[in-house]
Amino acid sequence: MRNKLRLLKNIYLKKDRPVSLIIFLTERCNARCSFCFIDFDDKKTQDKKNEISTEEFNLMSKSLSKSLHHLNFTGGEPFLRSDFDTIISNFIENCGLSSVVISTNGSYPKKIQKFVDNVCKKYSETKFVFQFSIDSFPEKHNEMRKIPGLFDKTIESYKIVKNSYKNCIATCNLTISEGNYDEIENIYDYLMIEHNIETINPIVVRNEGVYDVPSQIKISLIEAYKKITDKNIQNVKNGKLRGFSNFDIEGKIINAKNELQYQMISETYLKPKYYTPCVAGSIFGVVKSNGDVFPCEILEEKKLGNLKDYKYDFMSLWNNNVAKDTRKWIKDTKCNCHWECIFTYNLISSPKYTAKIATKIL
Numbered sequence: 001m002r003n004k005l006r007l008l009k010n011i012y013l014k015k016d017r018p019v020s021l022i023i024f025l026t027e028r029c030n031a032r033c034s035f036c037f038i039d040f041d042d043k044k045t046q047d048k049k050n051e052i053s054t055e056e057f058n059l060m061s062k063s064l065s066k067s068l069h070h071l072n073f074t075g076g077e078p079f080l081r082s083d084f085d086t087i088i089s090n091f092i093e094n095c096g097l098s099s100v101v102i103s104t105n106g107s108y109p110k111k112i113q114k115f116v117d118n119v120c121k122k123y124s125e126t127k128f129v130f131q132f133s134i135d136s137f138p139e140k141h142n143e144m145r146k147i148p149g150l151f152d153k154t155i156e157s158y159k160i161v162k163n164s165y166k167n168c169i170a171t172c173n174l175t176i177s178e179g180n181y182d183e184i185e186n187i188y189d190y191l192m193i194e195h196n197i198e199t200i201n202p203i204v205v206r207n208e209g210v211y212d213v214p215s216q217i218k219i220s221l222i223e224a225y226k227k228i229t230d231k232n233i234q235n236v237k238n239g240k241l242r243g244f245s246n247f248d249i250e251g252k253i254i255n256a257k258n259e260l261q262y263q264m265i266s267e268t269y270l271k272p273k274y275y276t277p278c279v280a281g282s283i284f285g286v287v288k289s290n291g292d293v294f295p296c297e298i299l300e301e302k303k304l305g306n307l308k309d310y311k312y313d314f315m316s317l318w319n320n321n322v323a324k325d326t327r328k329w330i331k332d333t334k335c336n337c338h339w340e341c342i343f344t345y346n347l348i349s350s351p352k353y354t355a356k357i358a359t360k361i362l
Helices: 002-014 054-062 084-095 109-120 138-145 150-162 181-194 215-237 245-268 314-318 321-332 340-348 351-361
Strands: 020-024 070-074 099-104 127-133 168-176 200-204 284-287 292-294
Touching (some): 054 084, 109 127, 150 168, 168 181, 200 215, 215 245, 245 351
Parallel strands (some): 020 070, 020 284, 099 127, 127 168
C-alpha cells in the first residue's frame, strides 16, 4: 500500500523519479526488418562488449528501488542476451516491479519456454507481457524480417506464453508499414481467426534512427491504422479479443487508455498537436544498450548522460543539470509527438485524461 501511495504521489505531484523505463538490452538482432530504426552498420552498437553488463545493470537497479514500477525490455532482440534471466530477476528483486514488458520477434521459442519456467513462475506477483512482432502472412512476414521460418517460430512462442501462467500475457504487435498497409485488415483477421491471437497492438511506423517513413504513403498508413484500431476497440468490447482485461482493474485501465491513444495518434500522425504536458525525462526514460540515457526515443539529440560516468547510479544521472534543463525544455516548448510508449504516461499523469479513462471504465 505504501509503495502504491508513493507511486501516485510521484505521478501526480512530484514527478521527479522514473516510474517506467524502456531498456534496450542490446542493439544486436537476428532479424533485419525493412522498417527498423537501428543502424546495424554501426560497429560500436553491434559489439556486445559495449553493452551494459549484468553487474552494471544490478547497480543501476539498486539506485531505482524507491520508484520504478514498470520496465520494458527491448532491442535488438532481448533473447540474444544470455544473462537476460539474471538481469530481470535483479530488477524485480531490487525494485519490486509490478509489471515487465518484453518486446521480441519470437524467434527463440526454447529460450522463451525456459524464461517462462525460470523467471515468470518464480515471480508470480509480477505481470509479464510478451509483445511478439507479427506483421504479415507467413511467407511475407519471413521476407520482411529476413528470417526463414520466423512466422511459425513466433506463433510457437506466442502459444508457449499464452498457455503458461496467470501472470503472463501474450500479445501481438502489428506494425503498419509500407510493406503491409494495403492488406492490413486481412492480416489482422488472419491472426485473430486462424491463429487465435487474443491481444493485438496496432502500431504505425514513424521516423526514427536510420528509418524515414516514405512521405507519399503517410496518408495511407494512418488510414489503415484508423481502420485497425477501430476494429480493435470493437473486438475488445464484444469479447472477440481479450485485450488486457485479464489484468483486472489495471487491464481495464489499459484498454480504456488505448481507446484515447488510438484517437490521438490518428489525429497527430500527419499534423502535430499538443494535448497534455509530456512526462518524458521526469517519470519516464529510455536507456540504450551502451548506457546512454534519453528522455524518450524521439529526442535523439537530447542525451541526458551515460550511466558509466555516474558509476551506474541512475538517479545521480537523472538529477544532473542536463536532465533538469531538458525537462524544462520539454515543458516550455510543449513538446509533443505520436510515440505510443509515452502516450500511456502522459495520459495517466493528466487529471483531465485520467477522468476520461475512468469514465470509460465505469
